[in-house]
Amino acid sequence: MIRTVAVVLVEDCAVFEFGVLCEVFGINRTDEGVPAFEFRVCGERPGAPLPTGVGAQIVPTHGLEAVAGADLVAVPAARVRDDYPAAVLEALRQAHRDGAILLSVCSGAFLLGAAGLLDGRPCTTHWRHVHELAERCPTARLDPDVLFVDDGDLVTSAGTAAGIDACLHLVRREVGSAAATAIARRMVVPPQRDGGQRQFIEQPLPPDADSLQPLLDEVVSELGAEHTIDSLARRAHLSQRTFARRFVAETGTTPHRWLTTQRVLLARRLLEQTSLGVDAIAAECGFGSAALLRHHFRKAVGVSPADYRRSFCAA
CATH class of the missing domain: 1.10.10.60 (Homeodomain-like)
Structure with missing residues (x-):
């Protein structure tokens, strides 16, 4: 059962995806029968503002040491880059070794991939990033068509709103359907969506078909x-x-x-x-x-x- 949630932030993290994690796990809804989660916002430098790329900043209240002992470690989307902070990657690896559930939202999967945690595992990410993630993590078993992939202690979601689906799925799996339904009702979203991210992908005419x-x-x-x-x-x-x-x-x-x-x-x-x-x-x-x-x-x-x-x- 999930009791403690640690969100790991890096520079240029996505505000919406971070907000999804806050909305599902960071708000006290015990008056609606939802168990309270201990919610930790973690970064390399607690108290130091992190830029988000949209004219706002997020300030982690905890250092990476607070990742230890969390039942769920969540990584929201962030700008894809070649090098991620080594301390962040090691904190994710240690959380995995300690038995935490790892959750990525959208391009947050790149951090898990950089930490070596997607090797040989079924996973997904935003459809626009699938090819790049496949190049970086050639042994990962990427599924570009789904909203999220549940592989036990590793849950990865597709773009943006699919993070809501993955979070509610985790609540349903770990806490129960009643809690997931209560959170979804407050968020005014379906408790469970059908289909996959294929329905959101534009598939224009092939650009190379010049002669035809x-x-x-x-x-x-x-x-x-x-x-x-x-x-x-x-x-x-x-x-x-x-x-x-x-x-x-x-x-x-x-x-x-x-x-x-x-x-x-x-x-x-x-x-x-x-x-x-x-x-x-x-x-x-x-x-x-x-x-x-x-x-x-x-x-x-x-x-x-x-x-x-x-x-x-x-x-």
Whole structure:
């Protein structure tokens, strides 16, 4: 059970991600049945302001010695850099050796990676940082599609609001559902979200598809029509084999997968911006049936069209 929480800060830490940790673990909600957590804000130099990059400063009240004995050690997002303070990395390693649960929010995973704590472990981070973290931690088992990864004593979350999901998950796991629900109600957020960060990732047309770009633009403007490799190859004045080979070389994917992705992207926009029913959206996007739309949408985005609309519809 979590009783003591130590938040480890470095320069240029992200205010929102730090605030998430404060909101979930730093506020006394015993009047709502939530056990009180001992909350320690730790840094190399207690009492010395840390810049945040947004015109504000955060002052750690504890030194790194206060990390010792904490049940949960949390690292909020911070500017990604080549070198992190050696004392901070050693404090994280020692906390791991002592059996603490380690939690990172967004790019906080880079500190855990620099400390060697992601080696061989399943983890995640913000989708924009996945490739860089994979280069720095080649043995880490990165999953770019999820909101958070729970690997027992290591919990890593994706970008920004996904930190809320990871924190509430930890409260639910370690303290109970009633406490997690009470905190979520006060924060006015769902106690548990479905899906992953795939639903937040923009997937534009591949930038390297120069020679096929005019054809791709035409196809995107007429996604409701039927398209096959044969029909696309004819329009490109290529044989099917040459067209398929060039398409993969220039876009990194097959014509079928690319077309499905573009249709899902259109479905996302229609779900966000219109009141069209799922059947009408399926026809508009070229899926043919609502069942086929639901299948491909859930596979690509991680949630159903109805759930996506509830979360993202502008109306």
